[in-house]
Amino acid sequence: MKSLGILTIVLFLSLSAFAGETESKTFLVLFKSKELKSLNTSLKDIQSQFSSAFKVRSYAGNSELAMIINIPECEFDACFLGQFLVSLEKGEEMKLQEIAFRLVDMTANKKFLDNYLIAFEANQQKKKNDKRPTPAP
Secondary structure (H helix, E strand, O other): OHHHHHHHHHHHHHHHHHOOOOOOEEEEEEEOHHHHHHOOOOHHHHHHHHHOOOEEEEEOOOOOEEEEEEEOOOOOOHHHHHOOEEEOHHHOEEEHHHHOOEEEEHHHHHHHHHHHHHHHHHHHHHHHHHHOOOOOO
8 A cells, every 4th residue: 555655656746747838928019109199008008917917028119119928828829819908098998909010929930930941941951962963973
């Protein structure tokens, strides 16, 4: 009986050690400053609404306003994120996709880019091998 208990404990410890964590996702949300002004809101207001639940960074500069949202262990995409409601002045609420200029799933795009680069490098190597002249007998 004692060995059965020890075996059970070892089994649970090994399962927890090999359990894979779900991947966190990173989303890039771009805003047009004119649209935010017309809605009487700011990037900081929108960031504060998301920062209570997720890790959020915002960037403002010479180009579009950007917000990066890092969501740990999630199973949704940019369309689902776009459905989040953002509170505006005067008690109004709008979906994020209606306010944002663009929503981009950076995690999915990174995987796509990695696969594209692998295929491109393989194609370049194949072209390089095809260009080599074969020695005449």
